[in-house]
């Protein structure tokens with residue numbers, strides 16, 4: 001029986017099954033990357049709903065696992081050197097792919113390309129579309145100065161054009177389906193939630209439209225998108 005008591009987060013979100021990966025998350029684009037990867041990889045896990053409110057992500061219990069107060073985070077009781085706590089979705093995806101030997105390329109060259117697109121998402125697409133959402137849908141929408149919003153609209157358009165070109169003639173961004181797709185596609189899906197599809201010319205990107213449909217048709221994706229379940 002695994003003992004996770006050295007992780008203070010387990011006092012606030014107790015592990016019913018401490019022998020499996022503990023997932024602390026909310027179904028946002030960053031959060032679902034991990035639930036989708038866990039589903040795709042067939043790993044056993046226990047999801048815990050951590051909302052984005054300060055009472056959750058800024059609680060001492062959550063900060064003990066991720067001092068950066070953001071979901072997702074995991075504890076793997078069966079880590080390489082004993083139980084391992086981890087945050088940052090990109091790091092978690094790489095860790096899970098390495099643990100299983102799946103979804104990150106079959107040789108060093110393929111792994112490097114998967115990592116390249118994963119970094120493109122982590123350093124570019126995610127932060128830029130996240131800011132776009134802030135200025136179009138959330139609190140930033142009330143700001144009258146159009147420059148921040150315009151800046152993120154043009155960055156989003158630029159990044160979408162990069163992806164549209166890279167997907168020409170291929171189903172998945174690094175060739176085979178990989179953790180890079182699991183990182184990228186939920187962010188493309190978020191454009192609809194932000195009401196920003198028209199702003200960024202989504203319909204003018206046929207490769208992206210087909211890519212997102214292909215991603216959403218996967219059973220593991222459909223399941224992972226709703227884990228942890230939102231409160232009723």
Ligand SMILES: N[C@@H](CCC(=O)N[C@@H](CS)C(=O)NCC(=O)O)C(=O)O
Pocket residue numbers: 028029030031052057069070071072087088089090
């Ligand atoms: N770079 C981080 C970003 C995670 C992130 O932005 N999480 C958001 C939800 S999508 C969050 O927890 N926000 C809560 C807050 O900032 O207080 C990752 O990829 O894990």
